[in-house]
Amino acid sequence: MIDALDQFMRFQTEALKLRSQRQELLAANVANADTPSYKAVDFDFAKALKAATDTQPGAAAPAPEVLYRQPAQASLDGNTVEMDAERAQFADNTVRYEAALKFLNAQLKTMLAALQS
Amino acid sequence: MSLFNIFDIASSAMSAQTERLNVTASNIANADSAAGPDGEAYRAKQVVFQAVPSDEANGNGPAKVRVAGVVEDASPARKVFDPKHPLADGQGYVTMPNVSIVDEMVNMMSASRSYQSSVEVMNTAKTLLEKTLSLGS
Numbered sequence: 001m002i003d004a005l006d007q008f009m010r011f012q013t014e015a016l017k018l019r020s021q022r023q024e025l026l027a028a029n030v031a032n033a034d035t036p037s038y039k040a041v042d043f044d045f046a047k048a049l050k051a052a053t054d055t056q057p058g059a060a061a062p063a064p065e066v067l068y069r070q071p072a073q074a075s076l077d078g079n080t081v082e083m084d085a086e087r088a089q090f091a092d093n094t095v096r097y098e099a100a101l102k103f104l105n106a107q108l109k110t111m112l113a114a115l116q117s
Numbered sequence: 118m119s120l121f122n123i124f125d126i127a128s129s130a131m132s133a134q135t136e137r138l139n140v141t142a143s144n145i146a147n148a149d150s151a152a153g154p155d156g157e158a159y160r161a162k163q164v165v166f167q168a169v170p171s172d173e174a175n176g177n178g179p180a181k182v183r184v185a186g187v188v189e190d191a192s193p194a195r196k197v198f199d200p201k202h203p204l205a206d207g208q209g210y211v212t213m214p215n216v217s218i219v220d221e222m223v224n225m226m227s228a229s230r231s232y233q234s235s236v237e238v239m240n241t242a243k244t245l246l247e248k249t250l251s252l253g254s
Contacts, residue, residue, distance in 0.1 A: 016249075020119040023245070027123040027238045028171070028179030030132030034137075034231055035166040075145055083234070094241050101248055108253045 005111065007057060012104040014052040014061060018045060019097040021064060026090045029069075029081050037078035040069040040086065120249070122171055122179070123242035129181035130235040136184050137164045137228045141221050151204050153196075159214040161190035161221075182202040190215055 008079040014048050048064035056062050069078040144161045152158035167185035172178035192215045200209035 017119075020245075023242070024119040024126070025179050027126050027242065028181070030234050030238050031126045031182050032166075032168050032180050033234070034134075035168045035180075038180065040167045041179070059211050087234070090238065090241070094245065095128065097245055098248060101245075101252065105252055 003057065003109060008111070009104060009107050010057070011053055012100055012107060015049055015100045015106060016021045017061075018048050019093060020054065023090070023097060024092050025066065026086060026093060029086045030083070030090065033079070033083055033086070035079060038081060039079075040071070040081045041066050041087070042069050043067060057071055098116065120136045120242050120246050124239060125171060125180050126179060127239040127242070129183065131232055131239075133164070133166055133182040133184050134228045134232040134235065136187075137166075138225065138232070140164050140187060141225045141228065143219065144216045144221045145225075147214055148218055148221075150204070150214055152212050158194045158212045159216070160194075161192075161214065161216045162187050163190055164188075 022043065022045060025043070029040045029042075032040075043064040043066050045064075051064075052061035069080060069082075069085075071082060072085070073082065074080060140162050147159040150159040164187050165185045167183050168180035169183045170176050170178045171181050171198050195213040196210045197213050198209055199205055199211050202211045205211050
């Protein structure tokens, strides 16, 4: 029974976890915007979510593969943070995190309604 | 929990930018601190930022910022011809600091903008955490 509940909410839970990890990486990019030789990092969310949901229930999801971002305009001090792109990604990730949260909340409400009726 | 880590990262950036702002303030304040023929003139100082992994024990995790050190600007001191100046040397030149006001103003604006970005990142993380806490209600 608990396993079924777990399975029901697994997708959104994994999505939420990955979103918060990505948020952390993007925050680090913004924080290091002025650090010489810092390389901006990110991961492919779709790929990471697929890998996480493909793992067997109970097994730990694999950590997302963190890659360096390809800068559109490289800077002379070796820093590859592009503030505009990072801020856009950060805002995008925030909204999507909130969306995952909303979906998870709705699923919880659905389950609660089923339990109480 | 990842979102809590954002507070650490953003606050490390904020303190690094504050230090940069502090050094800039010192440079601008001393832009005209002249020195005599034998005394050393004030030298402009610059901070050096360094990225350090947030999980320092294991050497991984998203990078925080640390001020690796404050270095002195190596550019030559400005010589101003002013024979009436009490600190002028034999040729009538006064040694002035090598502070470039334009550079310092740019540094100041850059530091304050970066600080603002970090504040915004922190605020967003806080909002997200609050929303996560109210999950299921």
